[in-house]
Amino acid sequence: MQYDCRKCPGYCCSYPLIALDKRDVERLARYHKLSFEAARRAFTREAHGRKYAMKRKRDRYYGAICRFFDTTKRCCTIYEARPSVCRSFPGKGRCGYYDFLSFERRAQEDPEFVALTDNR
Template sequence: MSQAGVRPQGRRFVRWQLEGGRNTAGEAPRVSPAQYKCQNCPGYCCSYPLIPLDKRDVERLARHHHLSYEDAKKAFTKEEHGRKYAMRRKKDPVFGKICRFFDTTQRSCTIYTARPAVCRSFPGGGRCGYYDFLSFERRAQEDDKFVALTNHDD
């Protein structure tokens, strides 16, 4: 945050992010406690059209699966959406397509300890927009298993 306690805008915001998002006192910004439960979600974030990876993610997946880097890259990634590494996806009865490592029966991640950086940091704050939407719809439908859908054509 800036000295006035307001997050910088524009180019200053980009520089602020690149510098680790630290305020002028060198402190990391406070993140509010999580107000969502991933275990209660059907895996919406795992169904995004792009799950971006970097080289370290591929290396982590290779170690996890006891594969060479090249074999892991070939098996788990593809170039897509302008990215060198994007997670391969598979069919899903709920969202159409989903991360190849998502268990579509249990609705959970099968590589949680080796999950990519983007998954480790998601949603990046104390709230998850989809979880708020899902919770609202489940209350409105009076059905705690209801799956609220959105359309993200890919």
């Protein structure tokens, strides 16, 4: 594995579309002890042509980010109940953003630097 999500400020959680399927919404409902309908209303919206997309909130670095992201600790607050897309991303090899982040942190000699793109 050539990336370390624990050292990353969570760029992939700021994607404009975090697409969910019905099973993801069911998992969120179970985790929060809510009905499917209550979870759908609380956590999802229709967007980008998808019936269920994760709601977002403001973020100081990326403009907006997943509603379940802890913007202070920079991590997921529902790790065990996260949607399938979050489980599989970005696969076993590399993360393009992490490569960019690591390069900029080295180049700027700042281990805390947050590399930005316009993802709003």
